[in-house]
Amino acid sequence: MTIIAEVKELTIRSSDNQDLVLNSNFSLHAGKTLCLIGESGSGKTLTIKAMLGMLPNQMKMSGELLFKGHNTAHFSPREWQRVRGSQIGVIPQHPEQALHPAIPIGRQLGDVLRSHISVSKLEAERKVRRMLEKVSLKTVDKLMKQYPFELSGGMNQRVMIAMALLLEPELLIADEPTSALDVTTQADILSLLRDLTAESGMSSLFVTHDLLIAGYMADTIAVMYRGEIIEQDSTMAVVQYPKHAYTKELWQCRSPFMLS
Numbered sequence: 001m002t003i004i005a006e007v008k009e010l011t012i013r014s015s016d017n018q019d020l021v022l023n024s025n026f027s028l029h030a031g032k033t034l035c036l037i038g039e040s041g042s043g044k045t046l047t048i049k050a051m052l053g054m055l056p057n058q059m060k061m062s063g064e065l066l067f068k069g070h071n072t073a074h075f076s077p078r079e080w081q082r083v084r085g086s087q088i089g090v091i092p093q094h095p096e097q098a099l100h101p102a103i104p105i106g107r108q109l110g111d112v113l114r115s116h117i118s119v120s121k122l123e124a125e126r127k128v129r130r131m132l133e134k135v136s137l138k139t140v141d142k143l144m145k146q147y148p149f150e151l152s153g154g155m156n157q158r159v160m161i162a163m164a165l166l167l168e169p170e171l172l173i174a175d176e177p178t179s180a181l182d183v184t185t186q187a188d189i190l191s192l193l194r195d196l197t198a199e200s201g202m203s204s205l206f207v208t209h210d211l212l213i214a215g216y217m218a219d220t221i222a223v224m225y226r227g228e229i230i231e232q233d234s235t236m237a238v239v240q241y242p243k244h245a246y247t248k249e250l251w252q253c254r255s256p257f258m259l260s
């Protein structure tokens with residue numbers, strides 16, 4: 001199985017020497033989804049930031065982060081610019097904060113495409129339209145001219161998914177992409193993401209604090225607790241036979257209804 005990214009012995013310390021992430025290890029494989037799960041403050045977002053080369057300057061990091069076999073510590077700002085967005089797609093928790101409020105959707109996506117690959121305006125528009133249709137957005141003609149504030153949270157998140165997938169990344173990172181959405185929209189978006197990742201063959205890292213969502217999305221689950229990965233196994237093993245008391249607790253505090 002092709003390894004797309006590896007996190008080896010990742011430790012992140014705050015400026016006052018607190019361990020915020022301690023000795024994390026996991027691998028991301030092509031065509032597979034790994035879920036990082038843990039409560040608020042367990043270190044999930046810092047792990048993602050480290051993988052994207054975006055840790056706050058005052059933090060100290062040790063360990064190795066590899067993307068397609070390359071140690072990302074050696075990436076120049078220019079290489080990072082190339083990798084982020086084109087080879088690694090990111091879906092944030094709050095799409096409204098990631099989208100520009102004063103640029104129409106069609107132009108925002110077109111600009112992303114044209115900043116990474118050389119295509120004519122017309123071809124960029126065609127690709128953007130196709131991608132917006134792929135994430136099940138309707139009335140694409142109208143949508144291309146609309147601004148984020150005119151769309152619902154669920155529609156904006158579909159736009160972010162389209163943006164993240166536009167350049168056919170090899171790795172998709174989604175940080176709690178549905179936590180700001182109502183339950184029905186959440187289920188629709190999760191099902192869309194699951195279909196798109198399965199069909200594209202890319203690797204994905206999905207962050208959530210919800211074991212039910214992890215069980216629905218992932219092939220492998222890594223449970224984070226106070227900065228450490230305390231349990232990591234196949235989804236089946238973690239959901240059906242959780243070993244750690246904290247994982248059992250995560251399961252018990254979840255509703256009994258399963259997504260299908």
Ligand SMILES: Nc1ncnc2c1ncn2[C@@H]1O[C@H](COP(=O)(O)OP(=O)(O)OP(=O)(O)O)[C@@H](O)[C@H]1O
Nearest residue numbers: 014020038039040041042043044045046047056209
């Ligand atoms: N810029 C920062 N400066 C200092 N400490 C930080 C900073 N960002 C995060 N932390 C601390 O690092 C720890 C891990 O934070 P992180 O954001 O990775 O958690 P998380 O698991 O993603 O939580 P959430 O689900 O709430 O996003 C927390 O104790 C947090 O307070």
